[in-house]
Amino acid sequence: TIDWSNVRDELTREYGAKRLVSAAGGGQIIEPTGMNYIGTGPSWSRSVVENLLPKIFAGTKKIAFIEWHTGLGDYGELSHIPMMEPGSEGYERMFEWLGDDARSTWAKGMGDFDGVTPDYRGWFSAWLPSTAPQAEWTGMVIEAGTYGVVEVMDGIRIDRWLKFGKGRSYLSRDEMRV
Template sequence: MIYESYKDARAAFLQAARDRSAAISEHTLSGAKGREGEVLAMDVAVIGESAAPKALLVVSGEHGLEGLPGSGAQLDLLLRMPDPPRDTKIVLVHALNPWGVSHGSRGNEDNVDVNRNFVDFDVPYVRNVAYDEIFPFMCPQDWTDDAVDRAAANGKRVQDEHGGAFLLTGMTGGQRHEPTGTNYGGSGPSWTRRTLEQIVAQHLASSEKVAFVDWHSGFGAYGELFHLCTHAEGSEALDRVATWWGREAVTRNATAFQGAGGALPNWQGMFATFLPGLIPNAAVAGSVIEFGTFPNTEVRSAIMIDRFLRFGRENRSSVSRDELRSRMLSGFAPVDPAWRSAILTRAFEAHQKALEGLAAW
């Protein structure tokens, strides 16, 4: 089941974990409250022996707007998945960005995109100049009925002038110089990053083999799974996940961006690429997996609305702020029962295949 609020989703996750006799730990975000005044926390549930040499890590809610479908997938695993073999444990980390999940925003309490925050902050930041090109039209101060159309037209202009990779790096690559903008990577390690590093050290540092699934939503066909795999071509890790989920599934990143001619952004600060460095003694393989929703233009408009609702000035459109919020939320978590049923079924199958792959590894 996919719940409509962080408060209810968290309660269901914790109850299911207790019913499974999972080992539970709570990591509370101090100094912030949820949309309903609730406590905010990153919760961990571990099924299986703590010293098991193999582990399946499943995380949700890095991008708050995408957290409730990911929470639903984790809950479904808790409710339906048999106990793993004795040499395997399942580590579920729920709501990495609890403020964003609760308040319905992609970023955290400081507008940090925590999936652009896993960078080495000791290395001088090289300004993402592509972001300077897209900021004016992706982050309008006033919202108008033609805001999305104007962004699309300007995006085409930038692509025509600089190429698809430049546009996509500006749109989604990550930036660290505009704190009110989209994909803001922050000026230092976020609470989410620090907490997740502690969790990984506690539960995975002694693991020998780690599979991971990092749940997101937005990219891909409606109701289908889209694997956004960051393993390098020709790597052992890519070959391994190809045996779990299919080579075609894990090697089609460029198809996520319609009309970009096969270009990809230069992503910075993603947890999936950072994880292997946190557990250098383990072999690591896995993928970001997206629940497909709508075409890029609609998903992009939801991101634009999110930024406007947090930092914009005046709504001069024909719809209310509440209507804009509903449109934004639907962009990442459609209320359609058929969509929700489909993605939970497919998420369960993805978890099963990862566990089967671990067993054979």
């Protein structure tokens, strides 16, 4: 339960870093007790927002957004994660606004995986532009770092085991939370 580095390394070799990081950070729909389970359909709040936003944005020509997260990256450091397709106008516009220094922050925050970006299908901002396809979108997630990718993944994994795990561990639940 505590040291899964051999399993993590084997999964990375077998499936690649992108699939591992996507399963850990991008959301998955296969295992309800697993890390970052996003469910099999929209939540109630998503359904309400999905109904309202197209009406609110109906006449909108330009939309910019920031979705804030905490977790991945060096403590106190910001990672700018573009939610537009690389090379698109919205992607380039984001860096025009923020400056070129912002381009390197995501790769740095994902240092344990060489800047590999997950598939964000479970994130609000990955879905948001579909609410106003007529608009010019620019958007990002800003991740305020707390710990490195591996430490965050370990914390989420242990949290899931504490909630759903069976069996015994040589460590108490309180020791695992530290």
